Amino acid sequence: MTVPRQDGRLLLLGAGGHGRAVLELMRHAGLPDPAGVLDDDPASPGLPGVPLLGPLSAAAGLRQQGLLAAHVALGHNARRAELGGWLRRLGFALPVLRHPSAVVAGTARIGDGSVLLPRVVVGAAATVGVSVILNTGCIVEHDATIGDAAHVAPGAVLGGGVRVGARALVGLGASLRPGVCIGADAVVGVGAAVVADVAPQARVGGVPAVPLR
Template sequence: MPWVVPSASGTRQMHILLIGAGGHGRAVLETLRDAGWPPPAGVLDDNPASAGLSGIPLLGPLAAAEALRQQGLEAAHVALGDNLRRQALGEWLASLGYALPVIRHPSAVVAGSARIGDGSVLLPRVVVGAAAEVGRHAILNTGCIVEHDSRLEDAVHIAPGAVLGGGVRIGATALVGLGAALKPGVAVGARAVVGVGAAVISDVAPGLCVGGTPAVPLR
């Protein structure tokens, strides 16, 4: 199987290996197709009952990634919603020598001064503002907005419809839930969880789960 194909511009486009055949894997696969990527080389999943992803080969469990790299497969993406596991597997793949390209839906709007880290994915209608910085292995989910000068550390997940005002800071592996709104300048600590529809008007400590309007700590 050819892992690399030429593009019209003469640059190389890589057949990417996907990790994870669940719901997020399906979303990433559709994004790749919409963005005109070559068909993925396949998907790996540790679930023995997994049916894989439609239209691409199921190549076995995650441990097969090492052999596939030795066979010449060059790029991979971890399509898992679990932030900690996505980060750990992404760094493991990088240690094997895989490239971890950014996957961006063509409807996403990203400012020229914004920076997106390796292994991150931008799903449909995402907006990333001027001078925003997004770390490695992040999920910017459908329709979320990351405004100017915001800083997102590694392996965060900004859920569909969430809005981050200018200068917001999000710590590593934090989750901002569906439809949440964060006041400009607030900070959300590492591993924290912002609940669905929460209105965050003050800083959230690391590891804390908050929800409501305005957001308060939850059990």
């Protein structure tokens, strides 16, 4: 499908549940609707009111047609990281998407392509990498560091100075003691209370959190 140049509008990748959440965020924030959405599922119905323009691979041609910005609305951390890098190489800008209810300290830094959903709080001097999902109602306290393409799920609370590695997942309602380190690609389970460091690629859960088999 040929798409005319759409300055100020972005291309959305992913028409699933997270894509719907991102679209609602954009509308609540008063942003223009996406110029279109791409999805690899041939049975995908797309997103309401947004043109479905084909599979993810169509992004290259759409960039040549004049689309300037994009956002990867996929929950899978490694895939989101991969696609974000590919889009940057194609020349797309990856803007930060922030819900109006999110509270972000003036000294915090948010990386390109990240999304802050409703009621997110990011504290003083916190650093959030590129393509990060800060999901509904999570709290990232002062001096915390969130690695590229990580996902902090709804209701999770990260104490001051917590470090979360690239592509790690902090599950729904988890609580992380100040200063703990979550390794790259690790998974913290739903409702876990993390009081000690978590190794890369490890899976932990429980209160207090312990390794899961």
